[in-house]
Amino acid sequence: MNNSISSSVIKRLPRYYRFLGELQNQGLTRISSRELSEMMGLTASQIRQDLNCFGGFGQQGYGYNLSVLRTEIARILGINNQKGAILIGMGNLGKAVTMHINFETKGFKLIGLFDSKESLVGQMVKTLPIRSIQSLDEFCRENRPEVAILCIPKDAAEEISAELISLGVKGFWNFSHYDLTLKYDDVIVENMHFGDSLMTLSYRLNNEK
Amino acid sequence: MNNSISSSVIKRLPRYYRFLGELQNQGLTRISSRELSEMMGLTASQIRQDLNCFGGFGQQGYGYNLSVLRTEIARILGINNQKGAILIGMGNLGKAVTMHINFETKGFKLIGLFDSKESLVGQMVKTLPIRSIQSLDEFCRENRPEVAILCIPKDAAEEISAELISLGVKGFWNFSHYDLTLKYDDVIVENMHFGDSLMTLSYRLNNEK
DNA sequence: TAGATTGTTAATCGATTAACAATC
């Protein structure tokens, strides 16, 4: 389907979704692109262009119905189609991601936690037991996760991702420094690079103002 | 200084920095833009354009000296100029960030941890004690942190950021959904929005391939 | 010197903004 939508547009959708939700919580039912643009710090033009990539959700002279628009964005993002996800690496970061993230409202269902450290195996985190990385193969064959969350170091990520891809994993939420896209060009990867973000902040603190 | 470098360029610098480090670890001493481009999945042209925003670090006919180039990028990013940072919110995420991130190699020094939950106060995380949010004001006046890391919910972020800015905090590493830039346009913010990243992944899984 | 590769200018491509006719 629509592989033609630019990633600049896609990356703005979750933010629209958040703002529309807040406006709904405030009891509003409609919003114009101009009002929304002032609220979000964008141009009205950009908002209309973005939304019209997916269809005409507004009405001339009226604006957008909040509920309709938010539902449409949820549908576009595929949030209702829950995709099975497993998380590899239950260190501080893996645990925090498991505890902290509300996967259900973002289009995923966390169904398995894995670690190579045998001392962690069996421990419950939130509602799931930590499993041995030895059982990864069997678990994937049975439960067919579509997505893997990598909270492991680069070398481990390189090794495990090859296995995961052979087991049918199609997407990665990647917290490691392993660059999956260089080797696998048909796999979908979202990188969360804490260090890169921090260094960008460092640059801007040193150079802006 | 150079406020004119586009953010597209800035955001690529940390990745260059990582790749150059790896090449150095492999014992190499020089690299051409073409070789680096193949390794990183970019065009050689882009690499040369990016680097030339900051000066001519290469040599015609030779390429770039790895050590020189990496040192230059570190300098550009301001990694050696350590900026004091405090972290607000020692829940799962705050703890994981404290434990997991190597601030020293990214231009920061974590000097204080804060939480509003009195039961957490006094607990040590890594090498720092969790302090009461009540002592934030005093701590900032004494230690003048330049940066705050927000690992708290939106409402708390809204409240605390106003205080932090009045206390001289110039930059934020923001894990909350509070949009600081809308209200404070002279503050520097790097957002880490887990949910947005996940939803983007959801979209792509539903629409690509 | 000849070969290689940079630094830099010019060309292309894509994304954002502006403008306005369509229409509710």
Added chain:
DNA sequence: TAGATTGTTAATCGATTAACAATC
């Protein structure tokens, strides 16, 4: 109907890529 605001086309702006002269 008149006013408002979308959907959409055209204009502008910025980022990426290509090309090549400079030079090591």
